[in-house]
Amino acid sequence: MTTQNEGYPLEQFRKTYFEECAELLDALQANLDSLSNGSGDDDTLHAIFRSVHSIKGGAGAFGFDGLVAFSHVFESLLDAMREDKIPATPDVTQLLLRASDALGDIVNAARADRALPADFASDIRSAMQEVLLGASDEADATPIQNETVAAAVDVSGEQRYRIQFTPHSEMLQKANEPLLLVKQLRKLGGLTIEADVSKLPVLNALEPEAAYIGWTFVLETGAPQSAVHEVFEFVEDDCDLKIEMLGNSAGESAEPPPSAAPGATAAIATPANEPAATPAPTPTQSIRVDVDKVDRLVNLVGELVITQAMLTEQGTLLPVDQYPAMLHGIEALAQSARELQESVMAIRAQPVKSVFARMPRVVRDLAATLHKEVRIVTAGEMTEIDKTVIEQLNDPLTHMIRNALDHGIEGPDERAAAGKPRQGTIHLSAAQRSGRIVIEVSDDGRGLNREKVLAKAQDRGLVAPGASLTDEEIDNLIFLPAFSTADVVSNISGRGVGMDVVKRNVQALGGRISVQSRFGHGSKFTLSLPLTLAVVDGMVVSVGKETFILPLTAIIESLRPQPNDIHPVVGRGDVLALRGEYLPLTYLHRCFAIDTLVTDPCQGIVIIVQRDGAGTIGIVVDELLGQQQVVVKSLEANYDAVDGISGATILGNGRVALILDVTHLREIDDGSGGNLKPQRPAQPIEVQEDMTHAA
Amino acid sequence: MTKRILTVDDSKTMRDMVSFTLKKAGFDVAEAEDGKVALNVLGGGKFDLIITDLNMPNMDGITLIKNVRAGSNHRGVPILILTTESDGTKKADGKNAGATGWLVKPFSPEKLIELVQRVCP
Numbered sequence: 001m002t003t004q005n006e007g008y009p010l011e012q013f014r015k016t017y018f019e020e021c022a023e024l025l026d027a028l029q030a031n032l033d034s035l036s037n038g039s040g041d042d043d044t045l046h047a048i049f050r051s052v053h054s055i056k057g058g059a060g061a062f063g064f065d066g067l068v069a070f071s072h073v074f075e076s077l078l079d080a081m082r083e084d085k086i087p088a089t090p091d092v093t094q095l096l097l098r099a100s101d102a103l104g105d106i107v108n109a110a111r112a113d114r115a116l117p118a119d120f121a122s123d124i125r126s127a128m129q130e131v132l133l134g135a136s137d138e139a140d141a142t143p144i145q146n147e148t149v150a151a152a153v154d155v156s157g158e159q160r161y162r163i164q165f166t167p168h169s170e171m172l173q174k175a176n177e178p179l180l181l182v183k184q185l186r187k188l189g190g191l192t193i194e195a196d197v198s199k200l201p202v203l204n205a206l207e208p209e210a211a212y213i214g215w216t217f218v219l220e221t222g223a224p225q226s227a228v229h230e231v232f233e234f235v236e237d238d239c240d241l242k243i244e245m246l247g248n249s250a251g252e253s254a255e256p257p258p259s260a261a262p263g264a265t266a267a268i269a270t271p272a273n274e275p276a277a278t279p280a281p282t283p284t285q286s287i288r289v290d291v292d293k294v295d296r297l298v299n300l301v302g303e304l305v306i307t308q309a310m311l312t313e314q315g316t317l318l319p320v321d322q323y324p325a326m327l328h329g330i331e332a333l334a335q336s337a338r339e340l341q342e343s344v345m346a347i348r349a350q351p352v353k354s355v356f357a358r359m360p361r362v363v364r365d366l367a368a369t370l371h372k373e374v375r376i377v378t379a380g381e382m383t384e385i386d387k388t389v390i391e392q393l394n395d396p397l398t399h400m401i402r403n404a405l406d407h408g409i410e411g412p413d414e415r416a417a418a419g420k421p422r423q424g425t426i427h428l429s430a431a432q433r434s435g436r437i438v439i440e441v442s443d444d445g446r447g448l449n450r451e452k453v454l455a456k457a458q459d460r461g462l463v464a465p466g467a468s469l470t471d472e473e474i475d476n477l478i479f480l481p482a483f484s485t486a487d488v489v490s491n492i493s494g495r496g497v498g499m500d501v502v503k504r505n506v507q508a509l510g511g512r513i514s515v516q517s518r519f520g521h522g523s524k525f526t527l528s529l530p531l532t533l534a535v536v537d538g539m540v541v542s543v544g545k546e547t548f549i550l551p552l553t554a555i556i557e558s559l560r561p562q563p564n565d566i567h568p569v570v571g572r573g574d575v576l577a578l579r580g581e582y583l584p585l586t587y588l589h590r591c592f593a594i595d596t597l598v599t600d601p602c603q604g605i606v607i608i609v610q611r612d613g614a615g616t617i618g619i620v621v622d623e624l625l626g627q628q629q630v631v632v633k634s635l636e637a638n639y640d641a642v643d644g645i646s647g648a649t650i651l652g653n654g655r656v657a658l659i660l661d662v663t664h665l666r667e668i669d670d671g672s673g674g675n676l677k678p679q680r681p682a683q684p685i686e687v688q689e690d691m692t693h694a695a
Numbered sequence: 696m697t698k699r700i701l702t703v704d705d706s707k708t709m710r711d712m713v714s715f716t717l718k719k720a721g722f723d724v725a726e727a728e729d730g731k732v733a734l735n736v737l738g739g740g741k742f743d744l745i746i747t748d749l750n751m752p753n754m755d756g757i758t759l760i761k762n763v764r765a766g767s768n769h770r771g772v773p774i775l776i777l778t779t780e781s782d783g784t785k786k787a788d789g790k791n792a793g794a795t796g797w798l799v800k801p802f803s804p805e806k807l808i809e810l811v812q813r814v815c816p
Contacts, residue, residue: 008804009715017708046752050705053750057779058708060801173764175773175795176814184813234796234814 010062017058018111024051025104030353032100036093039358045088048096049078055107064110067103070125074099077128086135095131099124101288158189158222160246166196166214171238173209182217184231189221214240291387294347301337301344302535302631308337309628309652338629341535345386352430352439353381355393359401359428366405373412373423374405380430385437389509389529393439396505396513400441400525401426403499408445408523418520420444433528436553442524448517450474473615475515475523479503507663510536510551510646536632538649538659540625541607543588544596548621549630549649549659556608556616558624563602573669576606576618583608584666587620591644591669598622611663619665628652632659644668698815699723699740703733703747703759704777709800713746713777716804717811730754734762737769744815745774746798749785757792764793773814777802 028051034040035048056071077096080086102121109116163185167178185191196214206212219228225245232241308330315330356378367374385393409415409424416422427442450471457463457477469477478499506513511529530536530553538549539558565577566585575582585606589596598604606618630649635642635658646661700722702713707728714724725742727733729751737745745763749756756776763769773795778785786797795814798807 013708013712013715016711020706020708050750050752053779054706057748057800058706060779061708061712063801173770174790174793175771177773180813234790237790 014062017062018107020058021055021107021111024055025100025107027051028100028103032093032097033354034357035088036090036097037354037358039354039361041361045078045082049075049082052078052103055103059110062110066116066120067106067110070099070106070121071103073125073128073132074103077132080132080135086131092131095124095127099128158220159225161217161219161221161225161228162242162244162246163217163219163228164214164240164242164244165217165232166240167211167235168238168240169209169211171235172211174234174238176235176238178213178215181231181235182215185217185219185228188223188227188231189219191220192218218246289347294344297344298348301341305337305341305535305629305631306650306652308333310654311652313652341629345535346384348387349384350387350390351382351384352390352393352437355390355397356381356428356430358394359397362398362401363405363426366402370405371411372405372409374409374426375423376401376426376428378428383430383432383437385430385529389437392505392509393529396502396527397428397439397441399499399502400527401428403502404441404443404445404523404525408443408447410446418446437529439527439529440524441527442522444522447519447522448475448478448515449519450517453477472514472516475517478515479513512663535629536659538628538630539607540628540651540657541588541605541621541623542625543592543598543622544594546592546594547625547651547655547657548588549628549657550607550609550619550662551646551659552627554609554611554662556610558605558607560604561601561606566601574601576601578608578618583616583618585618585620586666586669588660588665589620589622591665596622609662611666617662617666619660619662630657630659697721697723698743699725700744700746700811700815701725701727701733701736701742703727703730703745703751703756705729705748705751709748709777713807716807719804720808720811722811730756730759730762733759737763737766742769742772744811745769745772746777746811747774749776749778749789757788760789760792760794775810775814 028048031040031044031048031051034044052071052075056068056075059067059071077086077099081088081092086092099121102124106116106121108114165178165181167176171178182191182193194216196216197212199214200206200212221228225243228243229236232239232243235241311330312334315327318327320327359378360376363374363376404426405424409426410418410420412422415424425444427440430437430439432438454463454469454474454477457474457480458465462477462480463469479502480500503513506527506529509529511527513525513527515523515525517523536549537552539552539555541548541550559578561576561578566574567577567582568574572584574585576585585601587599587601588594589599601618601620604620604622605624606620607624608616608618610616628651630651632647633649635645635648638648642658644661644665644667645658647659648656649659651657700717702710702717702724703726704710704713705728710726710728714726717724725736725740727736730747731754733745733747734754745759747756747759754762760774760776763772763774774793776786776789776794776797777800778789778797779800789797796810798810
């Protein structure tokens with residue numbers, strides 16, 4: 001490219017180009033991700049193609065030959081894919097991902113003016129060419145032809161040409177003006193013109209946009225024949241053209257030869273073999289790491305944190321004046337361990353985008369099946385959450401969206417009758433709130449019909465007849481097992497899988513789910529999830545000789561009640577009067593049959609905890625020992641599932657402490673006389689009691 | 696009177712380069728990043744030439760050309776396609792849709808000016 005013009009701000013264009021490349025590479029990555037996880041649509045492949053295409057286009061302008069060569073092969077492969085010549089098999093998708101990484105590296109090298117090894121990514125390039133060749137024999141995986149200015153093979157000296165030229169009307173419709181062609185020819189040399197107007201009709205039969213006139217030119221020029229052809233380059237398909245060479249040379253009648261594409265001189269890259277002049281100023285933006293390696297790292301950091309906690313505890317036994325350096329070291333270790341842990345967790349964190357991106361398709365497909373008009377609006381896709389959580393988020397989220405579509409959003413006619421827009425809207429959003437990820441799914445559909453919900457719950461014996469429930473409690477009845485509000489069991493979400501399964505899935509992730517609804521206006525499901533499953537901030541409490549961990553996120557407050565705050569209620573055990581509300585009390589020592597001297601809440605501590613969709617309760621313990629980050633170990637994997645316990649951890653003193661599942665604790669000790677129920681009870685009365693008096 | 700040219704390309708780099716070159720040569724230049732935007736811009740004023748990329752989101756160059764040729768206010772205006780395609784099929788598509796001519800990327804400023812003068816009366 002001849003860009004040596006004075007004042008041509010090439011540097012500025014370069015800067016723009018690389019900024020653009022960064023965006024294009026991001027978009028490329030995102031779309032490739034959608035493609036590989038199957039959430040892409042028809043546009044995804046086109047968007048992928050465009051990214052590579054644009055990178056290649058700019059690269060040519062700046063003479064980044066290696067970049068042009070690589071992106072050309074990449075582009076050819078994508079082009080074949082978007083023309084359905086090559087299917088997006090996992091192997092091909094994998095290859096695209098590798099090519100995308102390599103492309104990023106090549107762009108970075110170009111930006112840094114750094115030479116890459118001659119064989120850089122040549123394996124990927126060959127692999128792409130192989131796929132292309134496999135797809136079609138005449139696949140044009142050939143690197144860009146070296147189109148040096150061709151066809152300058154003409155006889156020297158003046159030549160005479162006779163050019164017969166009759167435009168078709170298409171030529172005029174494409175805004176090619178014959179007069180401009182004549183002017184072009186005249187620039188080449190002496191020209192005589194003869195017009196053939198025999199086809200010209202009488203005026204009132206003349207169509208203004210049709211072509212009637214033909215010309216015969218005789219041109220005497222020293223310019224090569226290709227220059228003559230070039231004049232007609234744009235119009236040769238839209239006219240009758242005959243170019244003859246007159247004079248001494250044999251009457252060579254010439255069909256217009258394929259003219260060389262003007263200016264295309266991009267050559268195959270022969271990467272310079274000079275060593276990299278400067279160490280990479282722009283390092284690669286990301287690396288791919290096996291998830292197993294990260295998991296191993298997470299585990300190791302977990303062990304480290306446990307050891308650190310142990311050291312910290314031992315340190316408290318040391319006299320400060322004798323071991324100041326030791327204690328200082330322990331403190332520094334605690335700090336580093338915590339930072340290390342956060343960093344490692346950050347590696348596992350991924351934006352929820354990968355899950356959210358699948359939802360528009362779910363909505364589209366289902367809306368078509370149900371003949372509803374629905375759009376989905378997503379927000380906060382870049383909110384990051386632990387990879388494990390993300391992987392398990394897909395099912396509950398899909399279920400909730402389907403549910404909203406099937407049960408929530410009305411058909412277009414019904415909506416119109418209700419004065420709503422025919423098109424329903426589902427909002428899906430994610431945000432980080434006080435150490436948790438909150439995901440909301442809301443729709444502007446018909447909302448929950450509380451009367452129906454309550455009637456059905458009573459019908460199924462889930463609620464005692466005559467029990468008075470708050471609106472919120474009624475709404476949350478839909479999370480009870482075997483509850484379905486669909487009048488007609490549809491094949492969409494009426495597969496016997498209800499919101500209770502969603503709730504169980506969410507709880508398995510250490511999350512909470514609740515619903516708020518306004519009849520006729522829609523429902524909002526709120527999902528609150530921990531940032532990570534591996535570590536929780538815990539409150540360490542003691543009961544008798546036992547130590548338990550309560551997840552800090554569940555705790556609202558802790559207090560030591562006055563005797564007149566405690567009221568025994570028949571059949572429900574004790575309740576705590578707190579700011580005008582009565583909270584059921586659950587005695588931890590009773591739940592797990594622990595001997596303790598503290599049986600009076602006024603001697604111990606009451607910890608007020610928020611349960612998922614089930615209101616608040618007070619948990620009575622002996623005393624608080626402190627706050628601590630604990631590494632969660634699965635009890636199920638190492639021992640067995642235990643009611644009321646969500647996991648275990650190892651404390652600094654090496655002892656195992658159980659982490660309480662506050663949501664289900666009440667089901668073990670419901671206060672109805674202190675009888676122990678080792679199994680989680682499923683009797684209706686249990687639930688009814690729970691729901692009624694939880695708030 | 697100064698000729699007005701609309702350059703349509705999703706790549707800002709390309710728009711910048713075309714725009715700079717043409718402005719320096721004395722043209723009045725407007726920019727659009729895809730076919731849809733281009734149609735809007737065309738609806739708002741009279742242009743003497745359109746230079747468009749082919750591969751763009753929202754509305755590609757071929758669709759833009761068809762729309763312009765099917766419309767009323769710019770149907771007779773020359774349209775140059777700016778393409779990186781070297782195989783020629785896209786050039787043919789562009790021509791069939793009603794393009795006046797083409798310019799292959801990467802282009803030199805001189806070549807761009809020459810082509811513009813070739814199709815712009």
